[in-house]
Amino acid sequence: MSQAPSHFRDQISTLTDDGKKRKWIYPRVVKGKLYQYRSWLSYFFLALLFAAPFLKLNGEQLVLLNVLERKFVFFGVVFWPHDFYLFVLALLTFMVFIVVFTVVFGRVFCGWACPQTIFLEMVFRKIEIWIEGDQLKRKKLDDDPLTREKLFKKALKHSIYLCISFFIANIFLAYLIGSAALIKIMTEPVALHLSGFISICVFTLVFYLVFSKMRELVCTVACPYGRLQGVLLDNQSIIVAYDDLRGEPRAKRVKEQENQNGDCIDCKLCVDVCPTGIDIRNGTQMECVNCTACIDACDMVMEKIGRPARLIGFKSEEEIRSKKPFQVNRRIYAYAVVLFILTGVLSYLLVTRSAVKTTILRAGGTLYQLRDKDKTVSNLYNAELINKTNTTIRFNLLADRPGAKIQYIQQQDSIVYGGVVKLTFFVILPQKEIDQYKSEMVFKLVSEDGKVLDRFETTFIAPPNN
Numbered sequence: 001m002s003q004a005p006s007h008f009r010d011q012i013s014t015l016t017d018d019g020k021k022r023k024w025i026y027p028r029v030v031k032g033k034l035y036q037y038r039s040w041l042s043y044f045f046l047a048l049l050f051a052a053p054f055l056k057l058n059g060e061q062l063v064l065l066n067v068l069e070r071k072f073v074f075f076g077v078v079f080w081p082h083d084f085y086l087f088v089l090a091l092l093t094f095m096v097f098i099v100v101f102t103v104v105f106g107r108v109f110c111g112w113a114c115p116q117t118i119f120l121e122m123v124f125r126k127i128e129i130w131i132e133g134d135q136l137k138r139k140k141l142d143d144d145p146l147t148r149e150k151l152f153k154k155a156l157k158h159s160i161y162l163c164i165s166f167f168i169a170n171i172f173l174a175y176l177i178g179s180a181a182l183i184k185i186m187t188e189p190v191a192l193h194l195s196g197f198i199s200i201c202v203f204t205l206v207f208y209l210v211f212s213k214m215r216e217l218v219c220t221v222a223c224p225y226g227r228l229q230g231v232l233l234d235n236q237s238i239i240v241a242y243d244d245l246r247g248e249p250r251a252k253r254v255k256e257q258e259n260q261n262g263d264c265i266d267c268k269l270c271v272d273v274c275p276t277g278i279d280i281r282n283g284t285q286m287e288c289v290n291c292t293a294c295i296d297a298c299d300m301v302m303e304k305i306g307r308p309a310r311l312i313g314f315k316s317e318e319e320i321r322s323k324k325p326f327q328v329n330r331r332i333y334a335y336a337v338v339l340f341i342l343t344g345v346l347s348y349l350l351v352t353r354s355a356v357k358t359t360i361l362r363a364g365g366t367l368y369q370l371r372d373k374d375k376t377v378s379n380l381y382n383a384e385l386i387n388k389t390n391t392t393i394r395f396n397l398l399a400d401r402p403g404a405k406i407q408y409i410q411q412q413d414s415i416v417y418g419g420v421v422k423l424t425f426f427v428i429l430p431q432k433e434i435d436q437y438k439s440e441m442v443f444k445l446v447s448e449d450g451k452v453l454d455r456f457e458t459t460f461i462a463p464p465n466n
Contacts, residue, residue, distance in 0.1 A: 013277035028135040028272040032296025042122040053174035093342040100335040102232045106239035111291030124211045131157045169203035216276045220287045235317040240290045242281045263307045270294035354454040357386040368462045377462040378426040387415035400442040434462045
């Protein structure tokens, strides 16, 4: 079996041997079956990404992450700052899901669903190939001195890059401030929305630099998920892997001569197509985003030389060594149980989430008031009601206890969209019905159509009737 160079794990593939310069990568595009599947999935994600800010559900934008107004919308459901515990739980659930997914399938998310990869490979890379040509032509163009043709191609490419980055920046801003606010910025004078215009320009510059200059460095240097991958993977994780038992030793094929070597003919096509410039035959590496380009390239070669496909494929190291199919291990079961519990708790909290959040407190410095005139006892309360829906709610507050009456000092009967209402009121009970010093008092918040919006409780204090 041939030995890989001893230094192949010492540095990332985009640096020169002395580590001082960056090696620009010119990946070759091979349009195999997996590339086609990835293209269709990418176009679906792109369509969803561009359409989501302008689609409405329950009168709200499909997805909104308005940090400035502290308003978040997911598929028509509005979340406000007091729902922060749901956000934390949802984030924790998502992180555990990522862990489970990575343990089982490796870094396949990066190659198939990550916006960075989708935009780079399916949009910007295709524009570059359309203007500058294939792998060799792009490299030659960069190495050639500046000519009129080179200047024209570079100017055209980067102009299109800036236009697309400007478009992406607008879509990105629509997720942050809402599509309606974005349309105002676009249609009204710039002077009225200077901060919004500056934000679009900044985002445009960031996206342009990411897709024109940084490219694979985002995956190998900036993205924390790539670093996390090395901790989560084990020899049973399904990854894009090279079957060295079948492929080694590598050697060129000679016609009309029996092959005494492995199936790998050392064509290096798997290296040429890699968008991060690695050699997958050196084993699992941090830079691999599981884009499967090397699988398509190797399958084409295997077909030409009459050997079985998937010399490079979705396999685990254990599967390559033992030739046994993938099996779920205890670690995956443990992560799955945690994920199941978190998902169950989050689902329960979302289903039982009330339309109005009510906080009730006894008025400060008061206990109870005896009313000798009508033989009653009253307690003074302050309540705060928060509307968590996207409509104005008209309501009525009821004490869910026989004989109890409510007398308002400060009253409102409606809560506007996303608004807060404060109430101050007495709860009055006949003294003859009180048999203990401290008792439970339950309230119902009822909408004008009779639906119970929220149910909350506090204590009622009064001297017992002896």
